[in-house]
Amino acid sequence: MLLGEIKHSITKLKGIGPHTAGQLATLDIMSVADLLLHVPRDYEDRSRIVPLKEGYQDATVNTLVEVVAHDFFGPEHKKTLKVYVKDETATGVLVCFNRNFLQHVLKVGHQFYLYGQFSYRYGDLQSSSFEAEPYPSEHTKFGSILPVYPLSGKLNQSVLRKAVQDALTTYGKYIDNELPESLRSHYRYLEKRRALAQLHFPDSHDSAAQARQSLAYEELLYFQLVVARHSLARKDSRRSPKILPEKLQRSCLKNLPFSLTTDQRSVLTEIKQDLDSAHPMGRLLQGDVGSGKTLVAFLAALPVIEAGYQAAFLAPTELLARQHAERAAELLEPLGVRVAFLSGNVDKNARRPLLDALRTGEVDLLIGTHALFTREVVFQSLRLVIIDEQHKFGVEQRSQLMEKGHAPDLLLMTATPIPRTLTLTFFGDLDVSSIRTMPPGRKEIVTHLARQSNADKVYNAVRHELERGHQAYFVYPLIRGTEKSSLKAAEGAAEQLSSTIFPNYKVALIHSKIREEEKLERMHAFSEGTIDILVSTSVVEVGVDIKNATCMVIEHAERFGLAGLHQLRGRVGRSTLQSYAFLVYSEELTEEGKQRLLVMKESSDGFFIAEEDLKIRGPGEVTGTRQSGFMRLKFADLSGDLTLLDKARKDAFRIIKADPGLLQPDHQQLRRTLECCPPFPEDTLTGG
Ligand code: ADP
Numbered sequence: 001m002l003l004g005e006i007k008h009s010i011t012k013l014k015g016i017g018p019h020t021a022g023q024l025a026t027l028d029i030m031s032v033a034d035l036l037l038h039v040p041r042d043y044e045d046r047s048r049i050v051p052l053k054e055g056y057q058d059a060t061v062n063t064l065v066e067v068v069a070h071d072f073f074g075p076e077h078k079k080t081l082k083v084y085v086k087d088e089t090a091t092g093v094l095v096c097f098n099r100n101f102l103q104h105v106l107k108v109g110h111q112f113y114l115y116g117q118f119s120y121r122y123g124d125l126q127s128s129s130f131e132a133e134p135y136p137s138e139h140t141k142f143g144s145i146l147p148v149y150p151l152s153g154k155l156n157q158s159v160l161r162k163a164v165q166d167a168l169t170t171y172g173k174y175i176d177n178e179l180p181e182s183l184r185s186h187y188r189y190l191e192k193r194r195a196l197a198q199l200h201f202p203d204s205h206d207s208a209a210q211a212r213q214s215l216a217y218e219e220l221l222y223f224q225l226v227v228a229r230h231s232l233a234r235k236d237s238r239r240s241p242k243i244l245p246e247k248l249q250r251s252c253l254k255n256l257p258f259s260l261t262t263d264q265r266s267v268l269t270e271i272k273q274d275l276d277s278a279h280p281m282g283r284l285l286q287g288d289v290g291s292g293k294t295l296v297a298f299l300a301a302l303p304v305i306e307a308g309y310q311a312a313f314l315a316p317t318e319l320l321a322r323q324h325a326e327r328a329a330e331l332l333e334p335l336g337v338r339v340a341f342l343s344g345n346v347d348k349n350a351r352r353p354l355l356d357a358l359r360t361g362e363v364d365l366l367i368g369t370h371a372l373f374t375r376e377v378v379f380q381s382l383r384l385v386i387i388d389e390q391h392k393f394g395v396e397q398r399s400q401l402m403e404k405g406h407a408p409d410l411l412l413m414t415a416t417p418i419p420r421t422l423t424l425t426f427f428g429d430l431d432v433s434s435i436r437t438m439p440p441g442r443k444e445i446v447t448h449l450a451r452q453s454n455a456d457k458v459y460n461a462v463r464h465e466l467e468r469g470h471q472a473y474f475v476y477p478l479i480r481g482t483e484k485s486s487l488k489a490a491e492g493a494a495e496q497l498s499s500t501i502f503p504n505y506k507v508a509l510i511h512s513k514i515r516e517e518e519k520l521e522r523m524h525a526f527s528e529g530t531i532d533i534l535v536s537t538s539v540v541e542v543g544v545d546i547k548n549a550t551c552m553v554i555e556h557a558e559r560f561g562l563a564g565l566h567q568l569r570g571r572v573g574r575s576t577l578q579s580y581a582f583l584v585y586s587e588e589l590t591e592e593g594k595q596r597l598l599v600m601k602e603s604s605d606g607f608f609i610a611e612e613d614l615k616i617r618g619p620g621e622v623t624g625t626r627q628s629g630f631m632r633l634k635f636a637d638l639s640g641d642l643t644l645l646d647k648a649r650k651d652a653f654r655i656i657k658a659d660p661g662l663l664q665p666d667h668q669q670l671r672r673t674l675e676c677c678p679p680f681p682e683d684t685l686t687g688g
């Protein structure tokens with residue numbers, strides 16, 4: 001069975017009840033496959049024996065000890081247990097804060113494996129952060145390298161370790177290889193099941209690295225196979241070149257109250273040339289938030305529509321899709337273009353006629369969300385697919401939509417510019433267009449960094465803007481705070497802003513847990529100006545366009561990635577009004593967090609910020625670019641694995657070229673077909 005097919009719920013595993021399952025769900029772990037794909041962020045090395053005497057200055061020891069004596073200190077009603085232990089090299093003290101029960105576990109005269117952080121205190125070698133387990137033990141962690149997983153909430157490492165171990169024991173043996181055997185043996189990569197086992201519980205650090213390489217290569221190969229498939233399919237598919245009409249486009253341009261920027265104009269020309277050519281277009285349009293990409297996309301669709309074809313416009317959120325649909329209606333319906341909107345929330349009664357109209361060609365431009373992928377969505381003649389914020393979609397989702405047309409033209413858009421090296425490799429099948437200049441009259445957004453303790457100054461500055469009739473966004477990393485953390489969260493902040501800080505202004509809250517209609521209503525009120533302050537989580541990140549909003553306050557700004565911060569800041573400065581961004585940060589700032597904020601202060605150029613982002617994360621970072629937003633890769637690290645990527649890319653193109661039959665099947669099928677395809681002769685593997 002393929003790993004991705006192990007859809008069994010994690011509750012099938014020993015010791016995982018609904019409660020733990022709920023906690024794991026916050027990490028997006030629902031199935032056994034999800035669990036096995038939860039990649040350790042680090043390892044804890046308990047394989048090397050480190051004797052007690054080496055335990056000073058917070059060094060971690062890992063040794064076998066004997067308990068020598070017990071003692072207590074502190075006032076009678078809250079006394080704390082001290083356990084004296086020794087190994088062959090030294091004597092140490094375990095300070096058991098809130099763990100007095102350990103007196104019944106760590107019994108005098110018994111032996112234990114001990115793993116803990118030690119320092120010299122009061123003349124003793126002390127530890128209050130340690131784990132001990134009885135010796136001898138069947139399930140000892142002693143002598144092994146343990147995974148350290150990304151966690152959330154109340155989850156701890158040992159729950160995850162147990163679950164993963166159990167998943168490996170129960171399901172591991174059924175997991176099939178997904179790399180063609182010829183490639184696997186050529187590169188000496190591990191069998192899939194072994195790679196997974198070694199990824200989680202490696203025999204050595206080398207073996208963990210080898211496991212990651214094997215999995216990263218496989219991941220990149222499949223990614224590149226899809227890229228190669230698109231690329232070759234496009235070059236393969238010919239149509240008779242035809243100059244599409246431009247009358248509609250010209251009328252639309254004439255109706256605009258402004259003229260296009262030079263960059264917009266040249267991109268539009270590039271797109272038109274693609275549309276007229278003998279091969280379908282595959283183009284990536286990069287440009288900062290607010291640079292006018294969406295407008296270009298609408299304009300680009302007009303020749304296609306005028307020629308009698310249909311276009312689809314896909315956006316990552318309902319909010320954004322609706323906003324696009326409204327703008328398209330405003331701009332295009334006066335020209336006779338029939339625009340429709342589809343999302344999961346469009347109810348049955350409205351959906352039926354819409355889908356019928358789409359099938360019979362009575363809709364020219366369909367704008368919507370993920371709902372566009374569904375099987376029931378059938379076009380009469382889909383000729384152009386536009387995907388906004390393309391990094392929010394998987395390659396497979398993209399192809400699902402493409403398959404609804406006959407080799408349609410594809411325009412991908414991104415406001416998260418992608419560093420050049422990565423564009424070349426990841427979007428090697430695409431042509432790239434960039435809009436580098438903003439529409440005229442925009443003022444540079446003034447960015448201030450402020451400590452949390454200076455938040456009042458920020459509020460005063462915002463008040464000044466509100467007094468002038470402008471509006472403000474307040475963004476928080478979380479919806480709801482927890483008792484333990486001092487993090488401010490959107491819900492609490494909305495309350496505080498409206499009751500004490502800005503009592504004279506109207507405050508509304510939106511986040512992902514709020515019903516879609518409610519969210520839209522509040523957004524609408526904000527765009528109408530009946531709400532002054534919009535408090536949210538990063539849901540306003542993409543695309544929301546409200547010209548009168550001049551303040552963007554991001555609290556706990558250190559918690560956001562550079563790409564996210566840049567996107568958020570781009571919500572303001574969307575008109576000729578002077579706008580401001582206030583990045584409010586906590587006192588405890590990591591070096592990396594500080595660097596990110598400084599980059600934000602220094603520059604508002606998305607292209608520059610993207611390059612800096614890659615630099616700050618640096619090559620080889622374990623979590624790497626996984627979080628950076630533009631690619632969802634589990635194992636591969638874009639800043640570190642470029643060589644691997646190159647390799648995978650070459651192999652993928654060769655595989656597809658050697659067997660054009662592979663151009664057709666879907667992803668799962670592709671994997672199966674590759675499994676049984678005959679081995680490649682050795683020389684085709686090493687040749688360019
Ligand atoms: P993007 O999709 O790149 O974020 P949009 O196409 O949504 O940008 O444009 C942002 C705003 O700027 C919109 O209100 C749009 O009407 C306006 N705009 C686009 N192009 C121009 C231009 N050349 N001159 C003036 N305003 C423009």
Ligand code: MG
Binds near residue numbers: 290293294388
């Ligand atoms: Mg946009």
